[in-house]
Structure formats: structure tokens, C-alpha cells
Amino acid sequence: xxxxxxxxxxxxxxxxxxxxxxxxxxxxxxxxxxxxxxxxxxxxxxxxxxxxxxxxxxxxxxxxxxxxxxxxxxxxxxxxxxxxxxxxxxxxxxxxxxxxxxxxxxxxxxxxxx
Amino acid sequence: xxxxxxxxxxxxxxxxxxxxxxxxxxxxxxxxxxxxxxxxxxxxxxxxxxxxxxxxxxxxxxxxxxxxxxxxxxxxxxxxxxxxxxxxxxxxxxxxxxxxxxxxxxxxxxxxxxxxxxxxxx
Numbered sequence: 214x215x216x217x218x219x220x221x222x223x224x225x226x227x228x229x230x231x232x233x234x235x236x237x238x239x240x241x242x243x244x245x246x247x248x249x250x251x252x253x254x255x256x257x258x259x260x261x262x263x264x265x266x267x268x269x270x271x272x273x274x275x276x277x278x279x280x281x282x283x284x285x286x287x288x289x290x291x292x293x294x295x296x297x298x299x300x301x302x303x304x305x306x307x308x309x310x311x312x313x314x315x316x317x318x319x320x321x322x323x324x325x326x327x
Numbered sequence: 328x329x330x331x332x333x334x335x336x337x338x339x340x341x342x343x344x345x346x347x348x349x350x351x352x353x354x355x356x357x358x359x360x361x362x363x364x365x366x367x368x369x370x371x372x373x374x375x376x377x378x379x380x381x382x383x384x385x386x387x388x389x390x391x392x393x394x395x396x397x398x399x400x401x402x403x404x405x406x407x408x409x410x411x412x413x414x415x416x417x418x419x420x421x422x423x424x425x426x427x428x429x430x431x432x433x434x435x436x437x438x439x440x441x442x443x444x445x446x447x448x449x
Contacts, residue, residue: 253435265435265438268437274437315390316436
């Protein structure tokens with residue numbers, strides 16, 4: 214199985230400041246055939262299911278604010294919130310959806326307001 | 328507006344079968360190109376992809392659960408079902424129904440239901 218490891222486990226950022234979350238996969242999730250990284254980011258607010266934010270490592274899902282951006286390739290990925298808003302308090306997960314199952318998730322990063 | 332509503336027993340005894348149903352509204356299982364599946368979440372195991380299927384077949388399962396899990400669809404009722412046999416306490420989790428978007432040969436959980444808590448205990 215591909216193991217997804219996120220860092221840090223928790224993060225406290227002031228309103229309006231930048232938040233950065235990292236995700237590392239134990240194997241590359243980049244397909245050379247189409248040059249796509251099979252990596253997604255989800256946001257889970259308390260009491261709610263996860264919500265898809267980003268797929269193909271950097272493509273925002275429809276309706277996701279542009280303060281959310283993501284980058285990376287191969288095994289190392291980053292989710293950035295450029296200017297933290299109060300409604301961004303949540304747990305963020307990365308997931309790889311490449312190859313054969315299982316499609317594995319990171320352990321999550323809890324984002325709070327400082 | 329798409330809605331996925333999970334339902335089923337909240338308490339299952341060890342060694343018995345966990346059975347859940349997801350009722351889909353706002354989309355037709357049999358006419359869309361999406362996959363329909365289940366993902367669970369527990370404090371100890373985090374988020375765990377269980378499996379998914381298309382109404383025409385093409386099911387995929389988590390190898391760690393494959394011997395115990397079946398995901399099927401009932402197009403007449405527009406429902407997706409999950410059966411997990413021989414459950415133990417390790418199967419205690421919130422179970423989410425998900426609509427998966429086909430993406431270049433793979434599948435991506437783009438929309439999730441609210442989830443239902445299942446506890447395995449005698």
C-alpha cells in the first residue's frame with residue numbers, strides 16, 4: 214500500500230496569515246503516461262464529511278475559493294491557504310488515487326486559529 | 328441537488344454482518360457515469376477507502392477487506408448497499424457513502440454523504 218504522511222499533525226495560524234500543509238507519499242503518484250499526479254486534498258469541518266478541495270495535485274474543485282492552492286509532484290505535495298479565514302478551521306487530508314486499491318489517505322492535519 | 332443518505336443499524340454484534348444502505352437523490356445511479364462506494368473513518372484507523380462499484384459492474388475493493396465486503400447497487404430504488412461480514416470491534420467507524428468521479432482510469436471521491444456511525448459490540 215502507498216503510505217501517505219502529512220506534516221505537521223496540527224497547525225495554528227493567525228487570521229489573514231498563510232497556512233501550509235505538507236503531504237508525502239511512500240511511492241510516486243505521478244503517471245508518466247499523462248503527466249498527472251493522482252493526489253487530492255480534502256477539508257473536513259467538525260461534524261461534517263470530507264469535502265473535495267483539490268485534485269490532480271493542483272486543480273481546484275468547482276466553488277473552492279482561490280485562497281486555496283496546491284502544488285507538488287511525484288512524492289511531495291503542499292496545500293497552501295494564502296490568507297486564513299475563520300471558516301477554514303478544519304482537518305485537512307491528502308489522498309492518493311493512483312494504481313490499484315487501496316486509495317489511501319494521510320492521517321490529517323488539524324488547522325486552528327492562533 | 329445531490330444527496331446521499333446512509334441508513335442502517337447503529338449497533339452490530341461481533342461476528343455478524345454489517346449492512347448499510349445509501350439512498351441517492353438528485354442523480355440516477357443507472358444513467359450517470361459515476362462510481363458509487365463507501366469510505367469509513369475511525370479514530371484508530373483514520374479514513375479508509377472500502378470500495379466502489381459502477382451500476383454496470385467494475386467493482387474495486389480494498390484488499391484488506393475484500394474477503395468480507397460486497398458493494399452493490401439497486402437501480403430500481405436508486406440505492407447503494409454495503410455488506411461487511413464477520414465484523415469485529417475494529418470495524419467500528421463512521422461509514423460514508425460516496426459518489427466517485429471517473430478520472431483517467433481511476434476514481435475520485437468527489438461527493439460524500441453525512442455518514443452513519445456503526446458500533447460493533449455485544
